[in-house]
Amino acid sequence: MLENIKAVIFDLDGTLVDSMWMWKSIDVEYLGRKGIAVPEDIQAFQEELEGMGFTETAVFFKNRFQIEDSLEEIKKTWIFMAEEKYCNEVPLKAGVREFLEELRNRNIRIGISSSNSRELIQVVLKAHGIAEYFDCITTCCEVPNSKPAPDVYLKTAEGLQVEPKDCLVFEDVPMGIMAGKNAGMQVCAVEDAYSKRQEAEKRRLADYYIEDYYEVLNL
Structure with missing residues (x-):
């Protein structure tokens, strides 16, 4: 992957x-x-x-x-x-910390493209001690169009100085998956209890599907 x-x-x-x-x-x-x-x-x-x-x-x-x-x-x-x-009350997804460390070891750039506010994104990253892993953060408030438009992912790729075709996106809902695909990127869907009833649609839209990040580490 x-x-x-x-x-x-x-x-x-x-x-x-x-x-x-x-x-x-x-x-x-x-x-x-x-x-x-x-x-x-x-x-x-x-x-x-x-x-x-x-x-x-x-x-x-x-x-x-x-x-x-x-x-x-x-x-x-x-x-x-x-x-x-x-x-x-909010935990990291299983295997996130280990996966971030693996990406760092491979010199792969790391970004966030979120619909959330920048303030809350920073709260989350600080609370879990993982802020240092991210090279670029972009929110949907900072681009003309929200997901499923590709804008937020394209802006993050630009900030990372990487071509869209060389990016891999991780997303949990169909709108986000479509945003990544519309940006010309590969997309891996992440299992989440909230979007369980959308699982078939997520699998159809994405290039990959994982239950947790340990799966990627074990490939």
Whole structure:
């Protein structure tokens, strides 16, 4: 899988860290605080948000639920709600630390292309002591179009100074997988409990599929 690969780019939530459950919990709690009824099919609602950048998601919430708070207030609240969970309740995916070390040993560049906020990405990396591994971080808020558009992956590849064709992407949901493929990169889908019902679609879209990162190390 790593043959002829010069850079590996990761999504964050559900890919590097087991955190998708957390965002579902935050959405439910946030809407509850506002006295807003949670969508009946919360899983389908979460899937509707896939690929949206952090600001784009705030716009969606503000319009969908007629929230009076400003976009900055909404985002600030979400960041406050997420920080403690990221630091104390969200684990790395199995084998992540060992895989990052292997990539470093092979002199493969490492990046992140995430829909999350830069502030929270930095919180996660610091909490797990892995910030030093990453050469470039890009968020969907920093590019014209969110996933499944290729923009965020192309910008990360540019920052890593690597051609898209020489990049391998790790993603956990179909929108992210399509973003990597649309960027002309190889994509490995990562198993995640949150997207279990999308597994067949993930396998169809991606070049590879893994249950954890130890699988890559053992190839």
